[in-house]
Amino acid sequence: MFLQIRDVNKQFVNQNAASTVLSDINLDIKEGEFVSILGPSGCGKSTLLSIVAGLTKTTSGEILLNGQQITKPGKDRGMVFQQAALFPWMTVEENVMFPLRKEMKKKEAREVAHQYLQMVQLSNYTKHSPHELSGGMQQRVAIARALSMNPKVLLMDEPFGALDEQTRSRLHHELEKIWLETKKTILFVTHSISESIKLSDRIVVMGTRPGIVLEDIQVRIPRPRAQHPQMTAKLEERIMGLLQTEIDKVVKEELAYAANN
Known part of the structure; x- marks a missing residue:
């Protein structure tokens, strides 16, 4: 099992x-x-x-x-909480890249981040700050961040x-x-x-x-x-x-x- x-x-x-x-x-x-x-x-x-x-x-x-x-x-194990818990000083792209920082080079991490942001339909918001997003969009970023670790x-x-x-x-x-x-x-x-x-x-x-x-x-x-x-x-x-x-x-x-x- x-x-x-x-x-x-x-x-x-x-x-x-x-x-x-x-x-x-x-x-x-x-x-x-x-x-x-x-x-x-x-x-x-x-x-x-x-x-x-x-x-x-x-x-x-x-x-x-x-x-x-x-x-x-x-x-x-990837975790998604009730609140998105994004870093407010980082962009959407940087938030998704964060757990990958020790696993791969920056270029590769950005490509992975974009893959999962596309999956949650946020490709057009990579450079936005979390406060510029709705609550639902923030949760999608949190899901993309958790999935990025595969x-x-x-x-x-x-x-x-x-x-x-x-x-x-x-x-x-x-x-x-x-x-x-x-x-x-x-x-x-x-x-x-x-x-x-x-x-x-x-x-x-x-x-x-x-x-x-x-x-x-x-x-x-x-x-x-x-x-x-x-x-x-x-x-x-x-x-x-x-x-x-x-x-x-x-x-x-x-x-x-x-x-x-």
Whole structure:
């Protein structure tokens, strides 16, 4: 298996109290799959992605990529955050070239940057500064920067969460087109059921307190998904039922806690 998440647990200790964020997470992800991680706030979605990125350590368990244990960040994993996190003093071209600065000569790095800026339809903005771009365009630069490293896995932490609905829909189309062209393995964190259905091969639905895998769902709806509204609605209803049960559980726990304190 390409990406293996094995018995991953994560606890955070605060003022001598331990909080379990992730409990016994096990996932196998094939090369080239688009997998979304979906769940309520606080279920550990972003923490899991950070562990795969090598930015956060597990309390126990391990992550394997092509059989090699992940213990730190590496160029085999590209990360796209909710905010584009571009360097404001650099041009669009320079931002995409930045992770390549130690890997290749400047001319070659510029050619690679232009290749991926063309892929995200920003060839005409290479000399612009980030502040001259819209939020959606900045996210496209961030995607181009992550892809420029030619990572084995693209990790995306709610990359479109802060965008308006129209911009988000347009970027869904562009991301799907990029994925179909590159066949990169993508691990995508989202709060949106419709977003996960539109983009994913699989949807990992998570519960909270602690973060666990409720269900790992294969999306068997042909692409493009917009052409199959009945199948999409049926799957959306199924996922909503899973999440509503989880929300009801949390509310019940909070009411019980309030009654006893």
